[in-house]
Amino acid sequence: MRIFKPRDRDWQRFAWLFATAVVVVLLASHPELRVLIPVIDVMGLDVLVLLVGWQLWEYARPFL
Numbered sequence: 001m002r003i004f005k006p007r008d009r010d011w012q013r014f015a016w017l018f019a020t021a022v023v024v025v026l027l028a029s030h031p032e033l034r035v036l037i038p039v040i041d042v043m044g045l046d047v048l049v050l051l052v053g054w055q056l057w058e059y060a061r062p063f064l
Contacts, residue, residue, distance in 0.1 A: 020045060 027033045027040070040048050 024040070024045070027036055036048075
């Protein structure tokens, strides 16, 4: 049984899961950003990603 099969579409889910875990660990390990962990717990990681993506889009839109 192989964990990573390149022909399956499941590798995208695995990549998102890994990236999410890395982001949460980085936020939890940074002393100044540790305050965000209860906020993420209350509103959900998907809403936080949506808000950050929206903010980055508004920042990058004049250059695109």
